[in-house]
Amino acid sequence: MRKRIGLLLTFLAVLVISAPVLAANPPKRVLIGISKIVAHPALDAVEKGIQDELAAEKINAQYDLQNANGDISTASSIANKFQSERVNLAVGIATPTSQALANTLKGIPIVFSAVTDPVKAGLVPSLRQGGKSVTGVSDMTPVKQQIQLLLRIKKVKRLGHIYTSSEENAVVLAGIVKQACKELGIEYVETTVSKSAEVKQAVQAIIHRVDALYISTDNTVVSALSAVADVAMKNRVPIMSADPSSAETYPVLAAWGFDYYKMGRATGRLVAEILRGKKPAQIPTRFMTKTSDIDLLINLDVARKLGLTVPKDIVKSANQLVENGKLIKKK
Amino acid sequence: MIEGILVEGLIYGIMVLGVFITFRVLDFPDLTVDGSFPLGAALMVQCMLLGVNNWLALLVAFAGGVLAGMVTALIHNHLKVPNLLAGILTMTMLYSINIRILGNRANVPILNQETILTQITDRLTGIVPDDYILLVFFVVVAIVVKVLLDLFFRTDLGMTLGALGNNEQMVISQGVNPKTLKTIGVGLSNGLVALSGAFAAQYLGFADVGLGQGIIISGLASVMIGEFLVMKSNRIGVLTFCALMGSILFHGVMYVGRYYGYLIKMTPNDLNLIKGVLIILLLVISQSKKLKKFALKAMVQK
Numbered sequence: 001m002r003k004r005i006g007l008l009l010t011f012l013a014v015l016v017i018s019a020p021v022l023a024a025n026p027p028k029r030v031l032i033g034i035s036k037i038v039a040h041p042a043l044d045a046v047e048k049g050i051q052d053e054l055a056a057e058k059i060n061a062q063y064d065l066q067n068a069n070g071d072i073s074t075a076s077s078i079a080n081k082f083q084s085e086r087v088n089l090a091v092g093i094a095t096p097t098s099q100a101l102a103n104t105l106k107g108i109p110i111v112f113s114a115v116t117d118p119v120k121a122g123l124v125p126s127l128r129q130g131g132k133s134v135t136g137v138s139d140m141t142p143v144k145q146q147i148q149l150l151l152r153i154k155k156v157k158r159l160g161h162i163y164t165s166s167e168e169n170a171v172v173l174a175g176i177v178k179q180a181c182k183e184l185g186i187e188y189v190e191t192t193v194s195k196s197a198e199v200k201q202a203v204q205a206i207i208h209r210v211d212a213l214y215i216s217t218d219n220t221v222v223s224a225l226s227a228v229a230d231v232a233m234k235n236r237v238p239i240m241s242a243d244p245s246s247a248e249t250y251p252v253l254a255a256w257g258f259d260y261y262k263m264g265r266a267t268g269r270l271v272a273e274i275l276r277g278k279k280p281a282q283i284p285t286r287f288m289t290k291t292s293d294i295d296l297l298i299n300l301d302v303a304r305k306l307g308l309t310v311p312k313d314i315v316k317s318a319n320q321l322v323e324n325g326k327l328i329k330k331k
Numbered sequence: 332m333i334e335g336i337l338v339e340g341l342i343y344g345i346m347v348l349g350v351f352i353t354f355r356v357l358d359f360p361d362l363t364v365d366g367s368f369p370l371g372a373a374l375m376v377q378c379m380l381l382g383v384n385n386w387l388a389l390l391v392a393f394a395g396g397v398l399a400g401m402v403t404a405l406i407h408n409h410l411k412v413p414n415l416l417a418g419i420l421t422m423t424m425l426y427s428i429n430i431r432i433l434g435n436r437a438n439v440p441i442l443n444q445e446t447i448l449t450q451i452t453d454r455l456t457g458i459v460p461d462d463y464i465l466l467v468f469f470v471v472v473a474i475v476v477k478v479l480l481d482l483f484f485r486t487d488l489g490m491t492l493g494a495l496g497n498n499e500q501m502v503i504s505q506g507v508n509p510k511t512l513k514t515i516g517v518g519l520s521n522g523l524v525a526l527s528g529a530f531a532a533q534y535l536g537f538a539d540v541g542l543g544q545g546i547i548i549s550g551l552a553s554v555m556i557g558e559f560l561v562m563k564s565n566r567i568g569v570l571t572f573c574a575l576m577g578s579i580l581f582h583g584v585m586y587v588g589r590y591y592g593y594l595i596k597m598t599p600n601d602l603n604l605i606k607g608v609l610i611i612l613l614l615v616i617s618q619s620k621k622l623k624k625f626a627l628k629a630m631v632q633k
Contacts, residue, residue: 205589223438226536
């Protein structure tokens with residue numbers, strides 16, 4: 001027993017002596033913590049965009065890249081890690097991770113990205129101004145225009161929508177889709193999932209009651225897009241998606257959204273402004289509204305298989321086309 | 332719709348057979364399932380991406396599940412941990428392991444990959460109507476797994492496993508080590524669960540670390556529905572058949588909830604509630620059956 005106490009004391013003494021040594025390592029570079037909710041192509045593109053933009057701005061930054069793997073409690077432990085590391089600035093990609101950062105970090109500026117409705121998520125008081133130390137970029141999608149585009153390709157009477165009931169931004173978007181359908185006089189058919197394994201079953205359940213499917217920027221559903229596209233193609237139902245990056249690989253009729261990489265670059269610009277001394281509270285939430293920010297992908301192979309003709313002006317306005325199994329990117 | 336229910340019911344039916352072994356044959360409530368199901372999916376997908384032969388990948392998935400189950404049994408046997416806790420421990424650890432297997436990603440899609448299902452589809456196109464190809468295949472798979480399992484339970488080892496669940500003391504008095512038996516049984520059970528996960532990944536087109544969430548509850552519900560179908564039987568062939576049927580019925584109920592739930596203002600968010608209520612109802616009914624038997628016996632004795 002005495003030996004043990006001796007050991008313990010020695011151990012403690014070592015700790016006490018080494019503590020200042022460990023802590024006395026002031027970062028010469030800017031340390032930026034990036035926390036994203038889950039690895040998927042769109043969010044990975046945001047992460048890359050931020051880093052590329054800061055490199056272009058010649059900011060010497062060191063990154064702590066973290067991924068919560070879809071788990072909310074992991075998101076808050078990442079936030080705690082950033083707090084104890086004293087990062088100079090934290091970036092939250094997607095709603096839950098941004099909320100975790102905003103709840104945990106004290107006195108560290110936070111920039112959110114890919115958050116659909118930052119006001120509803122409690123990150124900022126209004127879209128016109130930032131929170132006390134929070135501001136960022138929203139990925140609110142032009143839902144109504146997307147559905148109108150779909151209506152020009154196919155006469156849709158009943159629109160189906162699948163979303164994740166536990167994903168805040170998906171729930172917000174579902175409300176907007178419902179509203180848009182009401183305004184356009186279309187019947188809105190919704191179903192929800194709680195995890196990616198349910199997506200296929202959910203699609204099968206509503207596919208016979210709809211003329212087209214709408215997929216929002218819902219992380220869980222997008223990660224199961226292969227199952228959605230599979231069922232939809234078998235039942236000859238077109239998909240309108242809000243996520244062009246995943247539409248490059250799956251048979252989706254049309255996808256209209258942002259280039260998430262460009263959104264990463266825009267987020268990077270915000271980060272640079274804050275690092276140069278601008279207060280987050282003075283920066284309003286930014287939206288991706290410039291035409292150069294928007295991506296429109298039209299899959300002509302899918303259109304042909306479903307016997308639909310895409311109006312010429314839509315084909316012209318698309319910056320990505322899939323034809324004969326090839327992806328053509330227009331500048 | 333019908334073939335969708337049947338295919339899903341059979342895919343998950345393999346998992347239900349695994350749950351049946353632990354809960355009913357071994358009397359060992361095992362929660363490893365929530366982790367070993369996505370483990371099978373992750374191993375399958377990762378092997379396919381590495382270019383391993385698909386059938387070999389299936390075997391790797393099965394072996395991974397067996398290992399996971401053995402870990403649970405070892406924790407329970409040697410650290411004197413209650414079986415529920417041992418399962419939860421393994422399940423929790425598997426979450427991290429699954430993400431590692433998937434290359435530090437939570438979700439890996441199978442893009443334009445040759446899967447067992449696409450091979451079978453190519454093989455059977457023209458012979459069987461397109462909608463039913465997968466159904467035919469999974470009927471065969473389920474029957475093969477079921478028959479192999481029945482044969483296993485006819486061997487001395489299988490018999491002893493069955494006896495262990497009934498009366499541990501008797502097995503010990505016969506000079507058999509119950510720890511070894513439990514390790515084999517729980518391992519086999521999770522092997523089947525992982526096999527089911529491997530097929531599910533191919534059917535869904537991706538492996539996801541969250542695939543196993545709540546799987547154990549659907550497995551249990553399926554086992555109970557299956558038992559509900561037949562009056563008492565102690566023939567293993569009948570019992571395994573009922574487990575498969577229970578799985579199909581359970582998926583049928585969930586489908587109906589999704590299909591027609593909106594007619595009674597029910598949303599898919601309520602499905603978890605329905606799962607729970609369903610299990611409780613089954614328990615209540617089976618309890619009242621027992622009570623009736625007691626009442627009858629009492630009447631006769633009077």
